[in-house]
Amino acid sequence: MSSTPPPLFPAAPPPPPRLPPDRKTGLGGCTLAALILGGLALLLVVAAVLAIPTLRKVQEKARQLSEEQRAQEQQRLAALKPAAPLSEEQKAGLLAFGEALAAELSEGDMEAVARRIDVEAMTDRVFIPLGSAAQWVGARRGYMGAVGKMGGGLVQVPAGSDVKALRVLERDGSPAVMIRLLFPEGAMSFIDVLVRVDGEKFEMIDVYNHVFGIMASEEARNGMLAMIPNAGDAFFSALFGKAGTSKAKIEALLEMKALINKGDLARAQEYYAGLPAAARKERLVFLQYLHALSNDPAASEETQDRYYQALVEAPEILGENGATELLRVDIEFMNGNYAETERLLERAEEKLGRDAYLTSLRATMMLHQENLAGARQLAKEAAGMEPDLINLVDLRLSIHAHAKDHAALLQELRDFKTQRDRVIPAEALEDEQFEAFRQSPEFEVWKAENP
Helix, strand or coil: CCCCCCCCCCCCCCCCCCCCCCCCCCCCCCCCCCCCCCCCHHHHHHHHHHHHHHHHHHHHHHHHHHHHHHHHHHHHHHHCCCCCCCCHHHHHHHHHHHHHHHHHHHHCCHHHHHCCECHHHHHHHHHHHHCCHHHHHHHHHHHHHHHHCCCCCCCCCCCCCEEEEEEEEEECCEEEEEEEEECCCCCEEEEEEEEEEECCEEEEEEEEECCCCEEHHHHHHHHHHHCCCCCCHHHHHHHHCCCCCCHHHHHHHHHHHHHHHCCCHHHHHHHHHCCCHHHHCCHHHHHHHHHHHHCCCCCCHHHHHHHHHHHHHHHHHHCCCCCCCHHHHHHHHHCCCHHHHHHHHHHHHHHHCCCHHHHHHHHHHHHHCCCHHHHHHHHHHHHHHCCCCCHHHHHHHHHHHHHCCHHHHHHHHHHHHHHHCCCCCHHHHCCHHHHHHHCCHHHHHHHHHCC
C-alpha cells in the first residue's frame, strides 16, 4: 500500500497530486468600470440635481434586470436536475455511461471524456452561486477556456489507472454514477460523476470527491481566492456555504491561501496552529492546512505528527458525508495498526456502499491479524462482488501461503496463467510470506512448468 494520500479530483487547471489543489482560474476581461466626473462645479451641481430622477429610474431598472437575470440563472441551475426520478431504463443507461467513461479514463482517451462534459452547465455550477453575474463574465470565460484546453476537464487520472463504475445514485439532487479509481502508485479515490439528463443522453456537470467530501465546483471557487482576495460578501457566502461568515475566518482563509501560494508551507502550519479553535475547524481553512502538511518538502517528524492528528480530526471537520477515513488508511497500515486500518476500511464501506476492493483490503488486514477464517470469508465476498478484481489474486495467494496450503497456491498460479495468459514468475514469490512455499515440492513443479 502506498503512503501517498489519494489525489483530489482535478479541475481546471490540474491540481497537485495530493490534497487540496492550488487551482487557478482565469480572470480575463474587465469586471469593474470607474467614471470620474470633473468640470465647472455650478454647472455639474445643476446637472446632477436635474439628473437625479433619471438616475433613480436607471438604477431601479438595473435592479429589476439584475433580479430577473438572477432568477433566470437560478432556473438554469434548477433545470440541470431532473423533474422526476430516473426510470429503470435511464438508470441502466446512466450506468452504461459510467462504464464507458471509466473505460475511456483507463485507456487515457481524454478527448472522448471531454465530449461527455456539458461545459456550460459545469461553469454555471461554479459561478451562479456567487451572484452578480456581470462581475464574473471574464472569470467564466477564463474558466471555460481552461477546461476546454484540458481534454478530460473535471477528471484527469494518471496513465495506467484502474477505473471502474460501481453504481447509480443521487448527489446534490442530481443523478450520478459512483466511480472507483485505483492509481498506479497504489492510492485510491472514489468520486460521484453528476450528470444532466436529456432523455437517454447524459452529460457530466460536476464531480464529488468522497475522500474530501467536496464538489469540484466548490473547489474551483476555493481556488479563486488566489486571484480575487478582495471579493465581496456574496463570494464568501457562496464559498463558505453560509451568509455572515465571520471576518476572522475569512482573514484566516486568505492568509493560509497566500502563504501556500508563496510556498511558505512551514509558516502556513504555524499560522494555522495560532488560530482560534473556531477558525481552525472551518472546513476551507482546514483543507488549506492539510495541503500545507501533505506538500511540505521538509516532512519533519513534527510535520508528520501534525498530519496524523489532522487526519484524525478530518471526519469531524470535513463532514460525515465524505469517506475521509481513507486518508488515514496508509498511515495506520504503515504503523502496523492493522485492527484500526480494518475499522477505517469498514467505516468507509458503510458510507460508500460495499466495494470489492475495500473488502479485499479488509481481508488483508485480517491476515495481518492472523484471522485466517475472517480473511477467507471477506475474500469470498469480494470475489462475489467483482470476480475479475486483480487484487484478489494477490489476496488468495497470501491466504494460501498463510494456511501453508501449497497445493491450493500452485492451483491459483495455474488458474491465473490460464485466465490471464500471463505467468507469475518464481522471483515474484520471494516475499517472506512465501518462504515455506519456496521450500515445497509444489514450487519445484511451478518452476518446471514455467522455465
